[in-house]
Amino acid sequence: MNTKYYDLINQTFYFPQEEFTLNNDNNLLFHNIDLMKLVEQYGSPLKFTYLPQISNNINRAKGWFRKAMEKHNYPGNYYYCYCTKSSHFEYVMNEAFKNNIHIETSSAFDINIVENLLENNKINKDTYVVCNGFKRDQYISNIARLINNGHKNTIPVIDNYEELDLLQEKIEGKFPIGIRIASEEEPKFEFYTSRLGIGYKNIVPFYRKAIQENKNVELKMLHFFINTGIRDTAYYWNELSKCLKVYINLKRECPTLDSLNIGGGFPIKNSLTFDYDYAYMVDEIINQIKIACDEGEVDCPNIYTEFGSFTVGESAGAIYKVLYQKQQNDREKWNMIDSSFITTLPDTWAINKRFIMLAVNRWNDTYERVLLGGLTCDSDDYYNSEQNLNAIYLPKYNKEKPLYIGFFNTGAYQESIGGQGGLHHCLIPQPKHILIDRDENGIIATEVFSEQQQAEDVLKILGYK
Known part of the structure; x- marks a missing residue:
């Protein structure tokens, strides 16, 4: 009986795909980058930008136009x-x-x-x-x-x-x-x-x-x-x-x-x-x-x-940890993440925009149907099947085995609309943001672009300091 999260993804979609694969530990790789290693190094919530994908998409488009122009003289x-x-x-x-x-x-x-x-x-x-x-x-x-x-x-x-x-x-x-x-x-x-x-x-x-x-x-x-x-x-x-x-x-x-x-x-x-x-x-x-x-x-x-979106959108993602699960009635289980959708992915809240959402780890565990809730006290701070097209299934919550989830292709507009470095709803802090690049030999290098927002940063904006 196919009851594991991997089985669900594999029978629902063509998987693996060009940018999404698994390693031997059943953790998700994005462009062959081990996302759990990023979490172990930088923590969560975490935003990241994979810079080479920007050039990849630019050159893909240039190639399509070059071939079409040659074909039609x-x-x-x-x-x-x-x-x-x-x-x-x-x-x-x-x-x-x-x-x-x-x-x-x-x-x-x-x-x-x-x-x-x-x-x-x-x-x-x-x-x-x-x-x-x-x-x-x-x-x-x-x-x-x-x-x-x-x-x-x-x-x-x-x-x-x-x-x-x-x-x-x-x-x-x-x-x-x-x-x-x-x-x-x-x-x-x-x-x-x-x-x-x-x-x-x-x-x-x-x-x-x-x-x-x-x-x-x-x-x-x-x-x-x-x-x-x-x-x-x-x-x-x-x-x-x-x-x-x-x-x-x-x-x-x-x-x-x-x-x-x-x-x-x-x-x-x-x-x-x-x-x-x-x-x-x-x-x-x-x-x-x-x-x-x-x-x-x-x-x-x-x-x-x-x-614009085509250039930069597919280069970025966000990783969250599931902090807790709330069973609100006999059918609905809420997985509460360690950030806010309104703060970090405002288009999910404002225009019901869909992003690719996948578990980062525990792909070999059994799955369950859930709703995702953000940390703010706003009733609209959630991500569910309306945005995700399909019901959301994730590995079963287990407080002894932390679950991390990733949202992908989030590189366009989210920082501008959410407000980089500013105030956010319920003063939920802006996550740490890292940049990922490769050298000429394909070796991955990471650097911190911005640290997670601190209370002092917010108080200064509000006029308390």
């Missing part, structure tokens, strides 16, 4: 941009920009990061800086400073009609711009059209009125982004088709237009059953763009993407 270039809002941390930037990529910004302080990267030779004058987002005084001033100081590959993407005038007031000489399309949202959305960008029907008239005879600007890019991401749905292909019609009509009147930014939105693995054919999607996107441009008798554009 696509004449344009491909530019991979990292979307900084997914994770602004220096260790992410340092790893990402080892791979000859470009950068997409969304707010004023992003430009300060860009300037720091330039100063430290992480990026150079050939790096494109695509400036998205709704722009007001500080963001406009920072973009202007970057361009005026000589970074000519900075492309502010116009989000609303007023931004063009604001930029021209601050920027000296001629500069390139892009225009963002306000795409229509999926029918199930609460609103009809994205709040970002300019409507499909208004882009060509806006070009004629404000850009065509304007000696100060040069339109280079049309920006297209779908909130639900790049997925093989009728909705996505329909919106891409509408975008290409705008591009073709605009290109016929604007010879300087040479780039199409198809935004971000590649999904990341959120379950062991995850199935997404990245290569097919890239191939079909390139194919559709080339067909449309050939039929419209215009030159094919250079392609830009802005992958």
Whole structure:
């Protein structure tokens, strides 16, 4: 009879998988890293970032686009941009920009990061800086400073009609711009059209009125982004088709237009059953763009993407210890973890986001169905089958044999939304965070990025010290 946790995982999913395997002690390995050894060395709760996975995903995407462009004899270039809002941390930037990529910004302080990267030779004058987002005084001033100081590959993407005038007031000489399309949202959305960008029907008239005879600007890019991401749905292909019609009509009147930014939105693995054919999607996107441009008798554009979650999401994880089990009724067992989901994985609480969740140890033990509870007194501080897609099964609680659990592919947004180094709900401390890297010989090296938050840190923020 198959009653062990390993049996459950093995008969439910294809296991082992590329990044998940077991060692001889029936402990979980992540990219061949023994997670129990991390716990023994650093304790729990623990956050970690496996830096090589950032480069791995960047180069996977570059490969898909290269192969698709070769297959379809696509004449344009491909530019991979990292979307900084997914994770602004220096260790992410340092790893990402080892791979000859470009950068997409969304707010004023992003430009300060860009300037720091330039100063430290992480990026150079050939790096494109695509400036998205709704722009007001500080963001406009920072973009202007970057361009005026000589970074000519900075492309502010116009989000609303007023931004063009604001930029021209601050920027000296001629500069390139892009225009963002306000795409229509999926029918199930609460609103009809994205709040970002300019409507499909208004882009060509806006070009004629404000850009065509304007000696100060040069339109280079049309920006297209779908909130639900790049997925093989009728909705996505329909919106891409509408975008290409705008591009073709605009290109016929604007010879300087040479780039199409198809935004971000590649999904990341959120379950062991995850199935997404990245290569097919890239191939079909390139194919559709080339067909449309050939039929419209215009030159094919250079392609830009802005992958944020895809770049960094699959590089990180969190490990918790099950402290105690509470039997609240005849059916529900609550495994209480040594941290808070609201504090450390806020998307599980805010948008019911799913992450891969697995036991770290005791895979050879029998299992039981449980709910997971965080340490705060908030009734929403839990993780259950609503987020996890399936009921949660873990090795049976045994106070004599501590159980550790891991959440994986948590690298995008969680530190920004949860607040690195700040205050957290019920003053639950921020966990220790370590960075994991490999040298040229594949030897693993770890270092502490931030220690677990102490009472003194919190009291200082609150004004007690």
